[in-house]
Amino acid sequence: MGEARGRRACIATAMCAWVLAALVSGAPAARADVSIGPDRVVVRTPSMSATVVRATGHLSFADASGAPLLAQVPLRGVPRRLTGVDPKLLGFEALKDRGVYAPFAYEVGSSRRSQFTTGIWSGNLLLGVRTGVVHGARSVIEAGAAGDGVRVVLATTEPGRRLEVLIGPDPASPAALRVQAAVTPRDRVIALGDSFVSGDDERFFGFGGRHNALSQRGRTFNTWVEAQNYGAGALQPLVDAIDRQNGPAYLFPNGANAAYYPQSLFVSSRPYGFFADNDDVVRWRMASDRPDAWQVSAEGSRLDYTVAPGRGAAAAAHLSAINGRHRLPPAWAQGAMLSRTVRIFGQDTPASYERRVLADVAEIERRNVPITSYKFEGFAVMPRSVVLDVIRRLRARGVRSVLYLRAFTSKDNALTESLDAYAEALREGYVVNDASGRPVTWTTPFGARGALLDFTNPRTVAWWEGRVRDLLDLGADGFMLDFGEQVIDRMRFHDGTPGAKMHNRYPALMHRVTREIADRWSAEHPDRDVPFFFTRAGSSGRPGAAAHEMANFAGDGSTDWHIASGLPAQTTDMLNRAVGGAWGFSTDIGGYADYVTTSTSSELFVRWSQWAAFTPYFRVHNSSRGGLRMPWFYGDRVYGLWRDAAALHARAVPLIRRLWAEAEAGGPPPLRPLWMAAPDDPQAAGEQQAWMLGDDLLVAPVVTKGARTRTVYLPEGCWQLQPDGASYEGGRRVTVAAPLERLPWFVRCATNPLG
Known part of the structure; x- marks a missing residue:
């Protein structure tokens, strides 16, 4: 039996302990207590309550003792005309965009936005402009029991428009209360949000892999999966002159809050947890233009959010129960890993890459390098016999092989798929089309045309399954699953979903499909561990990407010391995304992106290795342009310090795994x-x-x-x-x-x- 079979028993044991504890403490039932009175409507779980005042429509939340948790702002100053610029061009708030705060504030008007549609930022937002009138809810006109909760119909400040609101226990975490609001009729409604009272004492922690800080108080930003944002480096004085809001954490081109792995969730210091479940852009104003209030707003005519009771880890557990939690990986995956990346822009050929892989294996054998896995990305262009021999030689030393897959297909110089895959995918219709049925292609980060794979198409899924099974049948025990940020609005997926609705959802879809394939393969091969793979892009959802993953890497961090995208950014990224259950964080030791920075220095390599020692994974993967720096590249002293960090990590892994199993069963995050x-x-x-x-x-x-x-x-x-x-x-x-x-x-x- 593989090691992963044993780990399932470990998880089951931990889960039994957490479930028993919940039962002893009185875990809430799914059905709420509903009270519909002449003055107010109240929905209660054993842990919290929601109250709607009939005369004003005002919604508030309290804990089990009746202490206030969260309350809508009072209705004032609406309707009001609004012209907004969001997202900001290149992340700069050159035109001040102030929100209009009201209970269930909705905007009636028009909006337009543009995206990067090619190159390394394809799918990222570029600029958005909207104009219209903001309205809000003003009184209850109807209330009645509905399902496990209550249905409330609210009059608005706009004649003829109504708000229908459902309030009840969240099925994924029944102690929490879910609010589902919709504007009717929905014509010309471009956004629906809600606004809540705050104060100087409140801090907002989470929101996924944001680099700039742990608390996002004072910030205005979006939830949108975005790639390849880098610090300003030597141009920081220019950034400061243009816009003071971003500060030293500014990322080009989308601003300080840009993230490969955003999540629409946070834990407040008040305390409570908050989870928003909307596929399109979600906008957040966290006591930014008003110190006494914060606001969430989603594009379209619907808003779906959950308020969770509890402080810190308790609130986070409710959020991750909804969003999903990283699975405990096989133990070997948490040992030290070396990665042989492909030097991009044509610096590597299939022949030169093969030589580098074989040289790595020889060095691993000669030095007895203390690793448990080795990843080589360009396996698809290497002779099959060579790939099999590399896997055999590594396995003889107890080292597992990890290969590579990505969300798109392209005949480019990344050397990560067979040269005929792109033509086959376009010919057979495995890629995403536009509304007319033509494939949508763009220039990839590697300088060639590419096309995104359509995982809503059963034929694409079958083709993808063949690729996953092939690398596992070769003897690999896992793979890197790269990219996933490239969905643009003009795309139309096989199931009819438009690009705007699929962009944030796409990584979770890709990861779910891949996890299901890996699980099927695992069931057919009980003598092998459950396949391990780690991902880049992700977002929250019901469930989000975290439910299907064992690990994420932080994206292409820069080879420097800057908070924007260098070594310090790893800490805030890791700790922020753990709030939503994505605690399987993997960093690129030494950084990766050296387009505008120097290659990884020996000091940076050592400090980054030490940084990774007490994290879930310990993986060398640095330098895209200058070429990978293996630990022995810097000489014996640095190699020795890397070995020391790897040994410390190995000591920490048993503790990390125990904490991980407890977290997966509902406990606090390991880190x-x-x-x-x-x-x-x-x-x-x-x-x-x-x-x-x-x-x-x-x-x-x-x-x-x-x-x-x-x-x-x-x-x-x-x-x-x-x-x-x-x-x-x-x-x-x-x-x-x-x-x-x-x-x-x-x-x-x-x-x-x-x-």
């Missing part, structure tokens, strides 16, 4: 931001570059070039610096020595989390 670990401590909430692994281990990596000390905030309690054991009292910031040889990490006094 926890300090705001979650110490929710009563406002100082902890401000710590951006440290995290907890479980309850008793705190990691404070060095993310600043040239730094040889590290200052970090320690939560209350006694902490011991490792490995020397020096003790520090928490509740304050401490500075410790951090020479290049040392990763600062602490354990609670009298604990031994690594065993």
